[in-house]
Structures are given as structure tokens and as C-alpha cells.
Amino acid sequence: MLHLAVRMAGHRIAALLAVACAVLGGAALITATGVLAESGLRSQLPTDRLAGADVVVSTDQNYHPAGDLPIALPERGTVPAKLVGELSQLPGVTKAVGDVGFPAALVDARGRVVPSSEEPQTAGHGWSSTGLLTDPKVQGDAPTRSGEVAVDSATARAAGVRVGDRVRIVAVGRPAADYRLSAVVDAPGAGILFADTTARHLSGSATVDLVALRTEPGAEDEVAAAAREKVRGAGLTVTTGADRGDIESPGAGAARSLLILLAGSLAGIVLLIIGFVMASALAVAVAGQRRDLALMRAVGATPKQIRRLAATQATLISGVALVPGVALGYLLAGQFRDLLVDRGVLPQSLPLTLSPIPAVATVLLLAGAVQVSARGAAWRTSRMPATEAVAESRSEPRTPSKLRTNAGLLLIVAATALSAMPLLSRTVLGATATSLAGILGAIGLALAGPALVKGLGNTAARRLRPGVSAPTWLAVSNIRGYAMRLAGVVSALAMAVVFVLTYTFAQTTVMAATADDVSDGTLAQHRLTAPGLGGLPSDALTAVRDTDGVTAAAPVSSTTVVWPYKMFGEDEVESGTAMILTPDAGSVLDLDVRDGDLDRLTGNTVAVSSEAARTRGAELGRTVRLVLGDGTPVTARVVAVYERGLGFGSVALSHDLARNHTTAGLDQSVLVRTDGTEAAERGLAATAAAHPGLLVEPTDTGDADGLDEAPPEVWVNLAVIVVLLGYLLLSIANKLVATTAQRRNEIATLRLNGTTPRQILAMMRREAAVIATAAVTTGVLLSAVPLALLGIGFLNHPWPAGPAWLLPGLAALVVCTAFLTVELPTRQALRTAPADALSVRE
Numbered sequence: 001m002l003h004l005a006v007r008m009a010g011h012r013i014a015a016l017l018a019v020a021c022a023v024l025g026g027a028a029l030i031t032a033t034g035v036l037a038e039s040g041l042r043s044q045l046p047t048d049r050l051a052g053a054d055v056v057v058s059t060d061q062n063y064h065p066a067g068d069l070p071i072a073l074p075e076r077g078t079v080p081a082k083l084v085g086e087l088s089q090l091p092g093v094t095k096a097v098g099d100v101g102f103p104a105a106l107v108d109a110r111g112r113v114v115p116s117s118e119e120p121q122t123a124g125h126g127w128s129s130t131g132l133l134t135d136p137k138v139q140g141d142a143p144t145r146s147g148e149v150a151v152d153s154a155t156a157r158a159a160g161v162r163v164g165d166r167v168r169i170v171a172v173g174r175p176a177a178d179y180r181l182s183a184v185v186d187a188p189g190a191g192i193l194f195a196d197t198t199a200r201h202l203s204g205s206a207t208v209d210l211v212a213l214r215t216e217p218g219a220e221d222e223v224a225a226a227a228r229e230k231v232r233g234a235g236l237t238v239t240t241g242a243d244r245g246d247i248e249s250p251g252a253g254a255a256r257s258l259l260i261l262l263a264g265s266l267a268g269i270v271l272l273i274i275g276f277v278m279a280s281a282l283a284v285a286v287a288g289q290r291r292d293l294a295l296m297r298a299v300g301a302t303p304k305q306i307r308r309l310a311a312t313q314a315t316l317i318s319g320v321a322l323v324p325g326v327a328l329g330y331l332l333a334g335q336f337r338d339l340l341v342d343r344g345v346l347p348q349s350l351p352l353t354l355s356p357i358p359a360v361a362t363v364l365l366l367a368g369a370v371q372v373s374a375r376g377a378a379w380r381t382s383r384m385p386a387t388e389a390v391a392e393s394r395s396e397p398r399t400p401s402k403l404r405t406n407a408g409l410l411l412i413v414a415a416t417a418l419s420a421m422p423l424l425s426r427t428v429l430g431a432t433a434t435s436l437a438g439i440l441g442a443i444g445l446a447l448a449g450p451a452l453v454k455g456l457g458n459t460a461a462r463r464l465r466p467g468v469s470a471p472t473w474l475a476v477s478n479i480r481g482y483a484m485r486l487a488g489v490v491s492a493l494a495m496a497v498v499f500v501l502t503y504t505f506a507q508t509t510v511m512a513a514t515a516d517d518v519s520d521g522t523l524a525q526h527r528l529t530a531p532g533l534g535g536l537p538s539d540a541l542t543a544v545r546d547t548d549g550v551t552a553a554a555p556v557s558s559t560t561v562v563w564p565y566k567m568f569g570e571d572e573v574e575s576g577t578a579m580i581l582t583p584d585a586g587s588v589l590d591l592d593v594r595d596g597d598l599d600r601l602t603g604n605t606v607a608v609s610s611e612a613a614r615t616r617g618a619e620l621g622r623t624v625r626l627v628l629g630d631g632t633p634v635t636a637r638v639v640a641v642y643e644r645g646l647g648f649g650s651v652a653l654s655h656d657l658a659r660n661h662t663t664a665g666l667d668q669s670v671l672v673r674t675d676g677t678e679a680a681e682r683g684l685a686a687t688a689a690a691h692p693g694l695l696v697e698p699t700d701t702g703d704a705d706g707l708d709e710a711p712p713e714v715w716v717n718l719a720v721i722v723v724l725l726g727y728l729l730l731s732i733a734n735k736l737v738a739t740t741a742q743r744r745n746e747i748a749t750l751r752l753n754g755t756t757p758r759q760i761l762a763m764m765r766r767e768a769a770v771i772a773t774a775a776v777t778t779g780v781l782l783s784a785v786p787l788a789l790l791g792i793g794f795l796n797h798p799w800p801a802g803p804a805w806l807l808p809g810l811a812a813l814v815v816c817t818a819f820l821t822v823e824l825p826t827r828q829a830l831r832t833a834p835a836d837a838l839s840v841r842e
Helices: 002-009 013-042 082-088 127-132 153-159 196-203 220-230 241-248 250-254 256-287 290-298 303-342 357-377 379-383 386-392 402-418 428-462 470-481 483-521 540-545 583-587 610-616 678-689 712-741 744-752 757-795 806-830 834-839
Strands: 055-059 093-099 104-107 124-126 137-140 148-152 166-171 177-186 192-194 210-215 236-239 526-529 550-567 570-581 593-596 605-609 623-627 633-642 651-654 669-674 695-698
Touching (some): 013 256, 013 303, 013 357, 013 712, 055 220, 055 241, 082 210, 082 220, 093 127, 104 192, 124 127, 127 196, 148 153, 166 192, 192 196, 210 220, 220 236, 256 303, 256 428, 256 483, 256 712, 290 303, 303 357, 303 379, 303 712, 402 428, 402 757, 428 483, 428 757, 470 757, 483 712, 483 806, 526 678, 540 550, 540 669, 540 678, 550 583, 550 610, 605 623, 610 633, 633 651, 669 678, 678 695, 712 806, 744 757, 744 806, 744 834, 757 806
Parallel strands (some): 124 192, 570 651
Antiparallel strands (some): 093 210, 104 166, 137 177, 166 177, 526 669, 526 695, 550 570, 550 669, 593 633, 605 651
16 A cells, blocks of 8 residues: 555656645744644743742742643732741751842933843842852942942843942832942842842831752752641742742743633634635645545446555655644744744743654644545545546536535634634633634535535626637636636635734724723823833832923833633633722813723722623622732722723723732833923923933834834734735745646647637636636635624724735735646646646556
């Protein structure tokens, strides 16, 4: 069987190359997705500040929902300070350090914030934290007084200061104060180091961020076990080895969960497209060998042997393509990770996890898919009686399968019903249904296509004028006689059209609707921030409100909230960004409140979006259970329900509820509303200039529809569209080339019957025109309903938001693909003499 499969493959190189390209591209995409998923599960951040600690005790920076993956919590939790002394008494512990981090930044003589090697929210530490570092090189003396400070060598170089110089430090939102630089520490991530008593005073808490333990050589495991026993039941976790990196930077570690979400969202669409392309390519390859398979049936081959032969041949060519495809997948994952880092989605320090697991999974998945697709493509020929198989080997079935046609039509109807989701749910999940509906509709077209194309051909034949040209008559006859062949090509190109239109316009429409929500809901003209300080100074809000021309100012921050709830009796968990608002937020924000009022946001209260209120049973006055960003469970009462949830999130916490539950503990921004005069703007700029590190920026940053203002996830999705479109077009082009190349005998016969090469080229061009026109038309029709419903649901008009050039550009690309992949193989076939072409063994 293997020898026969190899011999037969040698005579169908073009068709099998299309299969190889489909498998190669599919292997690359699946492997890349698998690498991202595995990295989200297993990747570890490097340890910098905690490199010298053998065992670390901290709060659990993950929320563990029942039966699901853990959800990373980005806000730093705290540990009781008394635990430092208790853990220091454990056998094998040589040193115990209670590390505390708080916002701190060094300001140069010009009032500019000096960039630090550590995040400004946690750049400040006590001198004892140097015990966590691995062999730090210290120049100078440890700070022992309240007016002394030490900095790491990178910060000292950037500020141009040396030991003994006077420096200005902004810490925990307090006004900049003068300190004497007592030491410079040459170690990565050392930060800004105060005397321990000063650090405890600045942090203002009786807790520490974590407890780091150094152990005797070889005692790490015993100390870790004893520490776990000591903190059992306290909600704390004990980590060693590579896991320390996540504890060191919970915010960066939380970004790893985005890889899992991204891989999960990509997996569905990637598998659908790869399955469609591979099945189509294998159908073309097997269809080109129907005569050979039919003759084998005539000489006694069993149906099982025929299917095994087709599967063996497909597996051989797939095996050749899998190796480079898997290797390309690892390279693609690396490029994708660089894109995520460049757009700020992932931290630079988070590496990819590279192991054989994605490669093995890809090989098993594609090998199984190839086997199933090849056996399915050969099913009809293998099951037919030998005489009928030989008779049908040169033509297609006269009547397309009713079961296949009805299944395709039902799938199109189901896709149309699915596309109504944006009308029911004005969320990102509702918009995702638009893309899925388009792809399902394209698959339905592939199933029902032969019947539709045959009907189109019959209609065209009835309307032909008696004096029509020979190329046109031949083209229409081919459409009628080979509806299945034409439908396979049309449906593949139509899928490319549907995919690009629905996937792109879904992103741009959601982006436009979100921008509209934010623009309509933001009453303030200016935003005041202090990114280099880790948060706003405590006196910034008062200073802004006292500025002439300022009519309203309110702090607005954000955090992460985990919301467990029930839907249809099942436990669900959603993690997302939540605003932190004060009762006067209504003076700078208009969330389109439908019930309640934002001025009630005091104590343990929240405001929720109308979508969340409807789907999660969180109506006005109800009590909801939430888990804050540091892992603290809270119960809060709903005091307002607002409509603009797409732009402002599903939940807003009261300032009181979020206090002491964020890493920095400071407000992140102040929204400022002025009387619109130039004097007010000058006054606001002067207020910012008087406070080191403050920045004033307009809330209206320009064209919200431009890609420059697009959030990182839009860039990621656009990159996915480009990669998948390239894969689709390459596979479709190979399929068209293979389909045209298999018609060399047909072309040779026409030439022997007197048809000129010019007439044959004209015939093929007319067929290419039909293919391109049908693909663009059906693609647009399949996309029209989902996109219209998307526009109604998100923008209140029946068309989506997005670039106007997309459809014409896509149509031109489809037309060029169709004509080039038909024209070039036809010209190649015309270079061979008809007799030679017919004498070539198939």
C-alpha cells in the first residue's frame, strides 16, 4: 500500500503540493497558538530583587475558581509584619527579611523625574531589603537616619549623582523632600532605599509585602515545608525556585494570563479555517485521482483499501510538510510575542516557554485531521460499484447531494441567527459572534455551493443568446458540468472575503463604539497624571480645584476585579478592569446612569453597567460579591446602574471600597473640567509645573477611529487577520493552480477538436471572472447581515465602522488571485503539444 501510494503521488504533484502548503501553514499556526498557550501556563518571570532569597512567603496572587484555571491578581497583597520574627525562628533559617514597597521617585534639579529600573509604584524599600539581593556591591554606607537614602547604580547614573550629594525624593505622594545620598547599590532592581524605620513610616502600614528567608545550604526544602505548616490556613503561599519571579512582580505575572485568553480566542477561528482549507485541498487531490481509484475498484480493491490508500498518500505528503511547519510555528510565536511586548500587552521580562509539547500536539491533531479528511474525500468513490465509479471518474455527479445541500443551507440559517448576538449583548463577546457567524456561513456555502453553482449555470445557459461566442459557451458549460469543482474554489475565496470583512469590521466597530462611549461620557477636558511617581501627590487634587477656571475635578483610578456570579444556575467567573470613583465623579463623567446615582458611591458600594445588572442579577439595591485585585473578598451594594459599560467597564468601585487594596495606594489620575478659557488652561499648566512629575493631557486625543489610538488588542487582532489571510490566500492559490493543472487533458482535447489557444485562454478567463465575481458577491452577502446587525447593536445604524477601502481592496485582491492562478497554469498547459499532454500517464 505504501509503495502504491508513493507511485500515485508522483503523478499528482500539483494537487499534493496544495495539500502540503495547507498542512505546512496549518502546522505553523497551530504550533504558534500552542506555544502561546503553554507560555501562559508555564512561563516564569526572572527573579531580580528576590534572587538572594531561598524561600518567599506572600499572599496568594491568584484567584482559584472551581474547575477552571487560576486568575492572576495584579495588586500586591500584604503579610502581617509579626510573621517576620516568627519565621526567623524556624530551623535552618539564617535571615528573615520583611520587604515593603511603596511609590518613590528621584527628581533632578530641573524638576524632572529620573527613570528608575523598577516600577515607580513599588520603587521605595527599606535598607534591609538588600538582604534579598545576590551579592550587591555597595558604595558608601547604609542609610540610618530619616534624611538619608540610597539608590541603585542605574538611577544614580541617570541622575548624575554620587555618594554624599543632596537629592530630592518624592515618596508616597508627599511633597519632594531633600535627602543625602549615603550609598549607591550596584544590583538590578534595588530601587530607592530608605532607613528601615523611615520606610515603615512612609508605607504607613503594620504589614509587609512579603517575607523572604535565607536558609542554610541544603535546607531550602525543609524550611519551605516548615513555613507552609506555619502559615497553614492564613491565606498565604510559600514559593521557591523559579516561582519567585511572579511574587516579585504580580502585575507583570498577571499579564501571563492574557496569553491563555489570547490563545483560547485564536484557537477556534484558527482550527475552523485550517480544517476548511485542508479538507478543500484534499478534496481536490482525491478528485484528481478518481479515475485511478475507480480502476482499482474495478480490479478488485475493497472500499476500505481505497480509503486507506487515499489516507496513506495524504499522510505521506503531510509528514513532509509538518516538520518545517512546526519549526515555522516556533518562529511565528516569537514574532507574535515581540508584537505583544511592543504594544505593551506583555512585559519585556516575560519569556516564551519552548518545549516539544506544542509540536507533538500539532502533529497528532493534523495527522488525525488529514486521515479523516482524506478518507472522507474518497468515501463516495470507494462506496460506489466499480462500473459506476469508472463511469463517473471523468465527470461529476449530475445531481448534487440533497443532504449536503440541506446541511449547508441550515448552517447558513444558523449563522444568520447567531449574528443577532450583538442585538442582545453590547459586549466584546457579542461582537465576537459576528466573526463566527461569517465563518459558519462560509462553511455552509461550501456545502450548499455545488447546488447553487449548478443552478446559476443552468440559469446562465437558458439566457445565452444563440450567437454567443465559443469561449463563453464553453465557460458556461463547464460551470454546469463541474459545479462541485467551481463551488470548491468559490467557497474558499468567499471564506477569505467573509473572514476579513467580519473580523476586521468587528474590531473597528467595537473600537468606534467604545470611543463613542468614552467621548460622550467624559465631561472633563483634561487629565492629570504622574506616571513616573507611581501615583498622584496627595495635594494635587486640592491644588487643581483651587486653580482659577477649574469648575470640577475628581480622581479616577482603575484596578482589577474578579466577579463570581451565576448564569443559568452555573457558576461563572469574570475578571476585568474596574474604575475607582468618588461620589463627585458625576461632575467629570457622564456614565448615562439609568438607576440610582453616582453620588452614593461611599463605603462598600459599587456601580454596575446595565449589561452586568441584567445578566448577573445585580440590579439597583442588590448585593454583589467581588474579589478585589489583591485577593480580598468583599460584599458591596449596587447604588447605580449605568448604560455606557462598553467604554467604562462593567463595574465601578467606590473610592472607600478600594482604599488600601491597590499596590500604590494613590490615585492614578484626576479628571479636570474647566470653563474652557485660555486662562484656565494656563493656570492648570502652572499648577502641574509646580509639582514635579505631574503631566496634563487632553482627554480628547484626536481621531478615535485612527489606528494610532487603537488599544493593543486591536493591533494583535489585525496581526492575526494578516497572518490568517496570507495562509488562506496561499492555500487557495495552490488549490486553484492544482485544479487548473488537472484540466490539461481537457485543454488538449479542445485543441485537437479545433479550439485555438486564444479561445481556450478566453474561456478560462471567463471562468476566472465567474469565480472572482461569485466569491466577492457571496462573501459580501454572507457578511452583510452579521455586519448590519453589528452596526445596529453597537452604533445604532445598519452599517459597521471601519476603513472604506477595505472592501474594494479585498475585491481587487480576490480578482487578482483568481485570474493569476488560472491564467498561469493555462499558459503552461498550452505550451505542451495536445498529443503529448494526452499521452502523459495520470
